[in-house]
Amino acid sequence: MPDDPLLDIRGLKVAFHTPGGSVTAVDDVSLSLRPGQALGLVGESGSGKSVTALSVLRLLPTPPAEIQSGSITFAGESLLDASPRRMREIRGGEIAMIFQDPMTSLNPVMTVGEQVAEAVRLHRKVNRREAWARAVAALQEMGLRDAAARAKDYPHQFSGGMRQRVMIAMAVACDPRLLIADEPTTALDVTVQAEILGLLRRLREERGLSILLITHDLGVVAEFCDEVAVMYAGQIVERAPARVLFESPKHPYTRGLLASTPDLEAAPGESFRPIPGSPPQPEERSAGCPFHPRCPDAMTLCAEENPESLPEGASVVRCHLHSDPQKFKKGEGEGQSME
Amino acid sequence: MIASPLRFYPFSFLRSRRTTGSGLLAFGGTLAALLVLLAAVGPLLSPYGYNQQDLRAGAQFQAPSPAHWLGTDDLGRDLFTRLAVGARVSLGIGFGVVLIELVVGLLLGLLAGYFGGRIDTLIMRVTDVMFAFPDLLLAIFIASMFTVHSTGFTANLVSIFVALGIVAWPAMTRLVRGQALALRNREFVEAARTLGATDFWILSRHVTPNLLAPVTVALATGMAGAILAESTLSFLGIGIQPPYPSWGSMISTGMTNIRSHPEQALIPAVVLALAVLGFNFLADGLRDRFDPRMRGV
Numbered sequence: 001m002p003d004d005p006l007l008d009i010r011g012l013k014v015a016f017h018t019p020g021g022s023v024t025a026v027d028d029v030s031l032s033l034r035p036g037q038a039l040g041l042v043g044e045s046g047s048g049k050s051v052t053a054l055s056v057l058r059l060l061p062t063p064p065a066e067i068q069s070g071s072i073t074f075a076g077e078s079l080l081d082a083s084p085r086r087m088r089e090i091r092g093g094e095i096a097m098i099f100q101d102p103m104t105s106l107n108p109v110m111t112v113g114e115q116v117a118e119a120v121r122l123h124r125k126v127n128r129r130e131a132w133a134r135a136v137a138a139l140q141e142m143g144l145r146d147a148a149a150r151a152k153d154y155p156h157q158f159s160g161g162m163r164q165r166v167m168i169a170m171a172v173a174c175d176p177r178l179l180i181a182d183e184p185t186t187a188l189d190v191t192v193q194a195e196i197l198g199l200l201r202r203l204r205e206e207r208g209l210s211i212l213l214i215t216h217d218l219g220v221v222a223e224f225c226d227e228v229a230v231m232y233a234g235q236i237v238e239r240a241p242a243r244v245l246f247e248s249p250k251h252p253y254t255r256g257l258l259a260s261t262p263d264l265e266a267a268p269g270e271s272f273r274p275i276p277g278s279p280p281q282p283e284e285r286s287a288g289c290p291f292h293p294r295c296p297d298a299m300t301l302c303a304e305e306n307p308e309s310l311p312e313g314a315s316v317v318r319c320h321l322h323s324d325p326q327k328f329k330k331g332e333g334e335g336q337s338m339e
Numbered sequence: 340m341i342a343s344p345l346r347f348y349p350f351s352f353l354r355s356r357r358t359t360g361s362g363l364l365a366f367g368g369t370l371a372a373l374l375v376l377l378a379a380v381g382p383l384l385s386p387y388g389y390n391q392q393d394l395r396a397g398a399q400f401q402a403p404s405p406a407h408w409l410g411t412d413d414l415g416r417d418l419f420t421r422l423a424v425g426a427r428v429s430l431g432i433g434f435g436v437v438l439i440e441l442v443v444g445l446l447l448g449l450l451a452g453y454f455g456g457r458i459d460t461l462i463m464r465v466t467d468v469m470f471a472f473p474d475l476l477l478a479i480f481i482a483s484m485f486t487v488h489s490t491g492f493t494a495n496l497v498s499i500f501v502a503l504g505i506v507a508w509p510a511m512t513r514l515v516r517g518q519a520l521a522l523r524n525r526e527f528v529e530a531a532r533t534l535g536a537t538d539f540w541i542l543s544r545h546v547t548p549n550l551l552a553p554v555t556v557a558l559a560t561g562m563a564g565a566i567l568a569e570s571t572l573s574f575l576g577i578g579i580q581p582p583y584p585s586w587g588s589m590i591s592t593g594m595t596n597i598r599s600h601p602e603q604a605l606i607p608a609v610v611l612a613l614a615v616l617g618f619n620f621l622a623d624g625l626r627d628r629f630d631p632r633m634r635g636v
Contacts, residue, residue, distance in 0.1 A: 057532075057533055059529070059532055059533065087535075088535040088536075088537060089535060090535070091532065091533050091534060091535035092533065092534035092535035092536075093535060096533060096534065097530070097533035098530075099526055099529070099530060101526060104525060104526040104527065105526040105527050105529075105530045106527055106530075107527045107531075107544075107545050107548075107549065108527075108549070109548045109549055109551075110544075110548070118531075118534075118544065119534050122534055122535050122536055122540070123535060167530070170530070170534065171533075171534070180533075
């Protein structure tokens with residue numbers, strides 16, 4: 001391959017040990033992300049998107065969480081084997097993260113300038129004055145008007161969109177190569193969403209920043225991402241280039257998701273069809289494909305055996321409908337499948 | 340004409356916390372400042388020593404006069420001088436106890452709340468045991484153990500620090516632990532972790548600054564409590580030992596002559612009440628002022 005992946009997750013399995021027993025939150029997840037690429041990780045609440053992201057930064061609370069198997073490789077380095085000290089260098093220095101709610105993600109008793117300067121000082125050996133100057137420059141670059149004066153303000157004095165710009169300034173202050181954005185626009189107005197996505201796109205183009213965008217908003221994914229991975233009940237059920245996924249969704253869950261997105265051009269009452277039922281609680285997941293109880297195309301096999309992820313065209317699909325043993329040998333797939 | 344609903348706020352004074360805070364802060368702050376002033380310059384204004392007795396006939400129980408601003412006590416000592424030196428004792432003990440409370444409470448509370456696990460269990464069980472004792476009885480027990488053997492004023496002071504500090508730290512530890520427990524799961528702490536911050540960095544720059552408001556309030560309240568507790572111990576005779584003056588022992592001495600000379604007990608009692616009130620008001624005022632969401636609004 002011409003581009004080695006920047007981030008490569010293989011067969012990741014994460015369980016949470018609770019007093020009521022162990023539950024698997026992420027099951028056999030494989031992803032890869034090339035430099036400069038934007039990958040959308042889509043799924044409902046509880047599907048394991050954020051757990052996957054936090055595993056990459058090794059920030060899951062252990063216990064109760066445990067990464068049971070799989071590997072996470074970043075720029076050729078195994079993150080699951082990295083020392084705590086090395087992980088701290090990586091966090092913020094190479095991989096940064098922004099969160100959904102920019103109000104609660106900022107420290108209410110520190111000025112925004114101090115917080116960005118702190119992010120600088122965590123990874124760069126500079127004095128306070130220099131860190132402050134860099135913080136102001138970063139805020140300016142993120143589109144904060146009158147940054148030198150506003151850096152002295154507290155988070156509550158900013159609007160939601162401006163706070164998210166501050167968060168992004170903190171995250172990219174030390175020039176990471178990968179940005180994990182966990183629902184970065186969910187808490188924002190639609191117009192502000194577009195501005196923030198525009199800012200992220202600009203960072204991608206100007207800095208070659210790779211972005212792992214976690215969201216449940218398919219519109220955001222369609223607008224922003226090159227590739228999409230759809231998660232359901234801890235598994236990636238389908239991954240494909242964004243265009244392919246939207247034009248020819250293969251997994252019944254993906255089709256259901258797309259059908260449940262309101263279509264403004266359709267007649268009233270027919271604009272969207274929700275998927276009946278709700279996702280299984282982790283402790284209730286039964287044998288077979290986790291989607292089979294809600295799947296319109298479920299077969300007997302679906303209740304018995306969980307399908308493998310297999311390539312089909314540009315996509316990788318985890319569904320018995322797409323695992324014709326004539327065309328694909330079982331067990332093949334996963335690794336060679338991505339492009 | 341009907342008043343516009345936008346303008347009609349019959350209970351607006353209840354909602355306007357900033358104004359309320361300023362009033363409390365000003366009142367409490369003034370009382371506390373007067374107390375500090377009394378402690379600092381009071382003894383210098385007086386030509387008398389705090390234990391300078393006048394046993395000549397008629398020199399005891401004098402009424403206030405230009406020579407003795409608040410009169411004299413049963414041994415002919417100047418009441419104002421004793422009150423002012425007593426303020427030094429009260430404030431000194433207050434600050435000392437609050438310092439012990441702050442250092443121990445912050446350290447143990449942060450350890451317990453932020454790291455959790457066994458260390459949390461251990462620290463919290465110890466505070467539970469401490470809470471199982473009645474505060475005052477415990478303080479009396481410890482004070483009486485040490486005070487009996489303490490020789491000299493410094494040893495006397497230290498024994499009271501220890502007695503009141505031992506009683507005060509568990510509450511502060513619990514307060515800090517509760518705050519740290521809530522703060523460690525806040526998103527900005529998580530965000531700091533994603534930026535590569537160490538636990539020490541997070542504790543010193545994110546957790547501690549965010550719990551300073553309730554801790555400051557607790558310190559001001561603790562100051563009031565310590566002053567009151569010291570007076571209680573001294574009133575019972577196991578606090579500051581004679582001839583050093585303390586408001587508590589002055590009230591105690593005054594009690595013996597309460598029928599003939601009620602002002603002997605009343606004057607130190609009123610000063611004590613004002614001091615406690617002042618620090619409590621200061622606490623409430625500070626709480627409102629330190630809340631960053633109230634800043635610059």
